[in-house]
Amino acid sequence: MRLATAEINLTALATNLARIKQIAPNSKVMAVLKANAYGHGLVTIAQHLQGADAFAVARIDEALALRAGGLTKPIVLLEGFFEASDLPILLANNFETIIHDEHQLAALEQANLDAPIATWLKIDTGMHRLGIEPEQLEQFYSRLKATQNAKQDVRLMTHFPCADDTKNNKTLSQIQHFSKLVGDKIEQICLANSAGIIAWPDSHGDWIRPGLMLYGVSPMLDSVGSDHGLSAVMSLKTRVIAKRSIPAGERVGYGGRWQSQEATQLAVVAMGYGDGYPRHAQEGTPVVINGKRYGIVGSVSMDMITVDIGAENDSVQVGDEVEMWGENLPVEKVAQCAGTIPYELLCNVTPRVSYQYIKDKK
Template sequence: MARPLTAEIDLDALRHNYRLACECSPESRCVAVLKADAYGHGAVACARALEGLAPAFAVACIEEAVTLREAGIATPIVLLEGIFSADELHRVDELGLWMAVHSDWQLDALLAHRPARPIPVWLKVDSGMHRLGFPPERAEAAWRRLQAAPDHACDLQLMSHFATADLVEGAYFEAQMARLTALAERLDASLCLANSPATLARPSAHGAWNRPGVMLYGSDPLEAANAASRRLAPVMTLRSAIIAVRELPAGEPVGYGGRWVTPRPSRIGVVAAGYGDGYDRHAVDGTPVLVEGRRTRIAGKVSMDMLTVDLTDLPEADIGSEVVLWGRAATGEVLSVDEVAHHCDTISYTLLTGVLPRVPRRYHGQPR
């Protein structure tokens, strides 16, 4: 019998969330972001589930694009960070990829290359995130160089990334939008701006293309949920089971360092899941879990292969009882990965992408 820990992936929920992104921005096309192995969900399976719905996919690097192409995915793929060396351009050309251009050396390399066909280019502008991109005052010259090289580049888009689109307070978002809108008007350019929070809550950012990412996997990226984000469906359920039960008197320490001490006579359940599987070791006592669809909490530090939960108020729970660490229980009860992340002092992205390969993925819902 196999270890009970699995990451169950609901492809129907993935498609639901993608359709929600499209519903939020009906005048935009939505590229489905599949970087980091589709945020830990399995890029190939997720791409197959979204083929025919999404007009394009996005990944971080050429290695991720190669994985999709080798699996037979023919949908256009955007390299969000572009190339990392000039010699990658022949693979961009060969695989029919689209690419971001965020710096002078990338632009020079592209214009020195002789592609078999023009490469669709998204010119990245640093509108205030201050990671990648041309400053707005230099982006116009880069755009003009691309326009003047139709044998090298085509289907030009202006691209940028928001630093604060998830926040309720919107002053910095509006400052970024003002810079981008002014630049787009000068260039008569199409825009690709909206990430997940902007797709859900910032209609002014909806351009020719949007880039929904974490929302596709059911995580709410907004500081304060809105009507749209409340409709997101969890895609990953990290599910395990109770493998042992301990009956302890009051005053007994549990786990490494004895951080949690039984406040009363207690039943402690041992769960087959730990930081060696990617569950965050920083989870504090009280981090929620579902046992047979009922909420309880972690009691004691997370170990490499196990964690412990308080079963004192769940007398029916026993060896073999279902444990959901995040996602949807068999009863239908949902524990949000965002809530778990809050107790770990992190964000859902780190939990989802951190589930390690030894955790089997089990897919439900057939690809289209």
């Protein structure tokens, strides 16, 4: 019996990429694959995104794993490099780097390289995480143009902190500020993350950086992927491993957190925080068994969760499949019940979970 399984639908992945291109038809796509492709499997996902123009990762080891997996597309390091000794590795593997501070720029200028590296100059327009100050743009831009260690086409980018909220004018202000800063520079630009792609068309630019939406999940507040024409790529599934009846008044699980108000039946499912399911999921957080939603009760354990299926339920049996989130239950809804965000749930799936890659039957 296959228990905890992350079923990864590669047809849905392709559908999402097509939808992204439909939304931003004039932009190149930099597919964001950091954190093991948001928990979906770095190399396999990349191998099935041949329609993307480039890949983006956070760390150099992620980029090296893509090259080891046979991927030849451009790869952008979203955090840049951390040591001068990284630069020969970037050059040898044709990695492109973000430049976001003086330390990186100086290291690049002083390096002894056989050929130039492609660079992306990141400007902080309001995220206040990585990026040069707006008033530093002209200096950094001129220095990158002058050094023989950087390719002449210096691409320009920024990042949005609030693009998921269409009622917040900060994103519009950032777009306008970035446009004014760039001025008449004839360079490729990249502003839009997933939320920017969906909600802020003026941010599409030459490049877009879809991350979460590639995997069929909404980056916007108070919506799910299907609201934007996206399909869930990951379905986290397991099985019912026990079924038992309890009388009214009994307490269930560690700490007796939940008490039955009437006689009922519980389905015990093989899933827990040891698999990456959120330990703080509230009572009533839904799961799907045989096409019907039921609520979890009691504390989430390391390996098991109990589900209240009702007193007279004969349709749920040991061995039945349970969907914890996925095609029939948006991960966004589970995240709300756990007081977190879907990014965290997807990235927290543990190595104990088996991965199964599938394609829809035509």
